[in-house]
Each structure stands twice: as C-alpha cells, then as structure tokens.
Amino acid sequence: MTIRWGIIGCGDVTEVKSGPGFQKTEGSELVAVMRRTGSLAQDYARRHGVPKWYGNADALINDSQVDAIYVATPPGSHLEYALKIAAAGKACHMEKPMARSFAECRQMVDAFARAKRPIFVAYYRRAQPRFVKLKELIDSGRIGRITGCRYRMTKFYMADPKPEWRLDAEQSGGGLLLDVGSHAIDIMDFLLGEFVEFSGTAHTTGATKVEDNVSLSFRTNTGVIGSASWNFAGPTKDEIFEIEGTQGKITTQILQHSPLVIQAGEKTETLEFPDLQHVAQPLIKQVVDDLLGKGKCSSTGQAGARASKVMDAALSSFYNGRDDEFWKRPQTWRK
Numbered sequence: 001m002t003i004r005w006g007i008i009g010c011g012d013v014t015e016v017k018s019g020p021g022f023q024k025t026e027g028s029e030l031v032a033v034m035r036r037t038g039s040l041a042q043d044y045a046r047r048h049g050v051p052k053w054y055g056n057a058d059a060l061i062n063d064s065q066v067d068a069i070y071v072a073t074p075p076g077s078h079l080e081y082a083l084k085i086a087a088a089g090k091a092c093h094m095e096k097p098m099a100r101s102f103a104e105c106r107q108m109v110d111a112f113a114r115a116k117r118p119i120f121v122a123y124y125r126r127a128q129p130r131f132v133k134l135k136e137l138i139d140s141g142r143i144g145r146i147t148g149c150r151y152r153m154t155k156f157y158m159a160d161p162k163p164e165w166r167l168d169a170e171q172s173g174g175g176l177l178l179d180v181g182s183h184a185i186d187i188m189d190f191l192l193g194e195f196v197e198f199s200g201t202a203h204t205t206g207a208t209k210v211e212d213n214v215s216l217s218f219r220t221n222t223g224v225i226g227s228a229s230w231n232f233a234g235p236t237k238d239e240i241f242e243i244e245g246t247q248g249k250i251t252t253q254i255l256q257h258s259p260l261v262i263q264a265g266e267k268t269e270t271l272e273f274p275d276l277q278h279v280a281q282p283l284i285k286q287v288v289d290d291l292l293g294k295g296k297c298s299s300t301g302q303a304g305a306r307a308s309k310v311m312d313a314a315l316s317s318f319y320n321g322r323d324d325e326f327w328k329r330p331q332t333w334r335k
Contacts, residue, residue, distance in 0.1 A: 003091075003291050006032040006066040008057050008081055009073035010044040013095070018122065019048060021281035022070065028288045034060040057081060061088050068291060070122075071095055074163075075178065076171040079104045082119065086111040092119045093287055097182045098304035100173030101322045102312045105305035112301060120287045120297055121304030123186040125254065127282035127297075130273040134243075134260055135191050137250060143264055144247030149192060149226040151184050151241045153255065154234035157212075167208050169327035174315055175210035176232045177202070184228060184241070184254045185216075186307045190298065191243070193220035194306060200314030202334075205233045209330060216314045 005022045007014055010033040022030040030050050035041035038055025045053035054060045061069060061084050068091035071081045078099045085092045092112065098121045099105045112119040125131050138146060157176050165171040166179045189195060200216035212232040219225050239253045248264030260271040276282070289295035312322045320332040 001292060002027055002029050003288050004029050004031045004065055004067045006030075006034065006060045006063060006069045008034045008060060008069060008071045009095075010035050010041060011072065014044075014070075014072050016278060018070070018072065018095075018124075018278070018280035018284070020278045021284035023048070024278070024281060025285045025288050027292050027294075028284065032060050032063055032066055058084065061085055061090070067091065068093065074165045074171040075100050075173050076165075079107060082108040083111050086115040086117060086119075089115055089117060091117050091291055093122060093284075094119060094301075094304065095122045096186070096304065096307075097173065097178045097311070098301065098308055100169075100178070100327070102305060102309040103323045105301070105308045109301045109305055118290070119301035119304075120290070121299050121301060121307075122280060122283065123183065123190075123299045123304065123307070124280040124283040125183060125187050126190045126299050127286050128273075128276065128279065129282070130252070130260060130271075131187060131190065133271065133273070134250065134252065137260070137262065138191055138243065138245075141245075142248075142262065143243070143245030143250060146192065146222070146224050146243060146245050149188065149224060149241070149243045151188070151226070151228040151254070152239070153181070153184070153229070154231040154236060154238045156234055156237075157232045167210055169210055169319075169330070172210075173327075174311075174319070175202075175204075175208065175212055175214075177211065177214045177230055177311055177315065180232070180255065181214065181228075181230045182307050182311060184230075185310050186299075186303070187254055188218075188220075188226065188228070189303065189306055189310075192224045192226070193222035195219070195310050196221045198310050198313050202315050202318040204318075204334070207233050209333070211315060211318050214314050216310070218310070 032052040034054040041053040070093040198218040202211035215229045251261045262269045286297035290297040
C-alpha cells in the first residue's frame with residue numbers, strides 16, 4: 001500500500017525541507033499540490049514531477065486519489081483547513097505550530113477524533129538522529145537522573161529576510177515564539193516529558209507590536225525542573241541547550257546543526273551527526289509508517305497541542321488572554 005499525499009501551500013518551506021520527503025519515503029507518493037496562485041502551483045508540480053496541481057484547496061481536499069494532506073500554510077489558516085480535511089475523512093500532517101492558540105488546537109484534535117482519522121504535527125526534530133540519540137542517552141541514564149535543564153536563544157530575527165506573516169498575529173498567532181521557539185518547547189516535551197507546571201511572561205522592546213522577549217519556567221511529569229528564554233531583539237546570535245543529571249550534563253543546540261557534547265566526570269565526549277539534506281524526511285517516514293501500521297509517530301496532534309498550551313501560558317498576560325480572537329484587539333495587548 002502507498003499513502004498518496006497532497007500538499008496545501010507548496011511554498012518555500014516545501015522546496016527542500018519537507019516536500020521531497022513525501023516523494024523519497026518508502027510507501028509514500030506526492031500526487032497533488034495546491035497554492036492560491038495557480039500558476040505557482042503548476043510551476044512547483046512541473047519542477048518536482050507532481051502529477052496534479054490546484055489553485056483551490058477544496059478541490060485538493062476532495063480529490064479521491066489523495067489519502068492524506070500536508071498543510072504548509074501560515075498558522076492562521078490551519079484550523080480552517082484541518083476541519084475540512086477531517087470532514088473529508090483524511091489524515092493530516094500539519095505544519096508547526098499546530099495553530100494560533102491552544103483553543104484552536106483543541107478544536108482540531110476533537111475534529112479528527114470524531115472523524116477517527118489521525119492528525120500529526122511537523123515538529124520534525126523528534127525524528128532526527130541527533131535528538132533520537134539524545135533521548136536514548138537520557139533514558140539510559142548516561143548522565144544519571146536528570147535534575148534540570150536550561151535553554152537560551154538570542155538572535156536579532158527582525159533583520160532576517162523572512163516572511164512578514166511571522167510578525168502578524170492574525171496569521172502567525174503572535175511573535176516569533178510561535179514559529180521559532182515552538183521547536184524548543186516541543187523537543188523538551190519529547191526528551192524530558194510532558195510539562196505539568198509552567199508559567200512565563202513576554203514583552204516587546206517596541207521593534208514590533210508582537211512579543212520579542214519571552215521567558216518560561218516549567219516542571220515535567222518526570223520531575224525535571226527547567227527554564228527557557230528567547231530574545232528575538234538581541235545583538236548577537238547565540239543558543240545553548242543544557243541537560244543536567246546527577247552524573248554529568250549534555251550540551252547541544254536545538255535550532256542549529258551541532259554535536260552532542262557529553263560531560264560525565266572528567267571525561268568529555270563529542271558525538272557528531274551528518275547534516276540532513278531534507279530535514280523533515282525522518283519524521284515524514286514516521287508518519288507514513290504510522291499510517292501504514294508499521295510504527296508509531298510521536299508528533300501527534302495531542303503533542304502539538306501541548307506545545308501550544310505551554311506557549312499560551314507564556315504569552316497570555318501579554319495578549320490579555322488567548323482563548324478568543326486576540327489578534328483582532330491589539331489595543332488590549334501589553335505596550
């Protein structure tokens with residue numbers, strides 16, 4: 001059996017990072033793509049050897065030859081597309097973050113539960129060899145019982161020539177924590193367990209209307225106490241992720257390609273991992289294997305919703321609540 005995929009939103013993110021994974025994974029085939037500008041969808045299909053293209057999402061969703069759909073649009077459209085895909089009785093692989101808020105995530109999870117179809121979220125680091133190995137080291141007790149973790153990221157992202165939608169709360173759900181910081185929150189959930197206590201705060205330096213500084217404190221269901229902070233208006237590029245145990249610590253980065261540095265006693269070991277051409281392909285393989293009954297993918301809708309719940313806790317005071325359409329009332333946000 002082969003899973004026949006369609007992509008809604010065949011933009012830049014699908015060119016190398018994710019799109020080829022649906023073509024190169026065993027048991028998977030990319031049969032259709034969609035973009036609102038039909039000529040761009042046609043061009044993508046021609047260049048990537050995809051049989052069909054659409055300028056309308058409903059047409060792709062209702063194509064009887066499409067079994068599962070990858071949604072690679074900004075988060076502002078995720079809920080709408082998810083509800084349509086669930087109603088059509090098809091599986092979904094949703095780009096991260098799962099939605100603009102935890103409230104939207106709940107609606108999506110409930111819709112797929114009613115339809116008895118799965119929804120996965122594209123937190124692709126969960127399946128990459130470096131983080132699979134890191135989880136193995138943690139679970140095997142390589143550095144003893146985990147006693148804490150610390151994550152810090154600083155970068156002046158406002159200077160990046162990236163899509164402006166990332167700073168438009170209606171399209172993104174907030175500032176860069178949603179698009180960039182969500183990766184760190186999800187990978188900590190994967191490595192250390194579900195967050196059971198968490199709180200945070202956010203602020204804007206004034207460079208944008210949305211938040212550009214965020215801090216988070218948490219405890220997981222495995223008893224790990226940790227903290228994380230993001231400064232998207234910092235002067236330098238810096239990132240560090242440290243996991244501490246009773247017998248040592250492991251240091252790496254999350255967003256950047258980097259080794260695992262293991263310090264245990266007086267010994268230091270560095271594990272290098274090759275860079276991946278298509279970084280999302282290992283997770284796509286997990287999704288396909290799950291759909292074919294050959295394995296399980298951990299990046300489910302429930303996991304994606306957990307990441308959004310944690311982000312909401314850190315951002316709630318800034319936006320004066322996030323259970324409603326907060327992007328429509330910027331006058332109530334923290335100044």
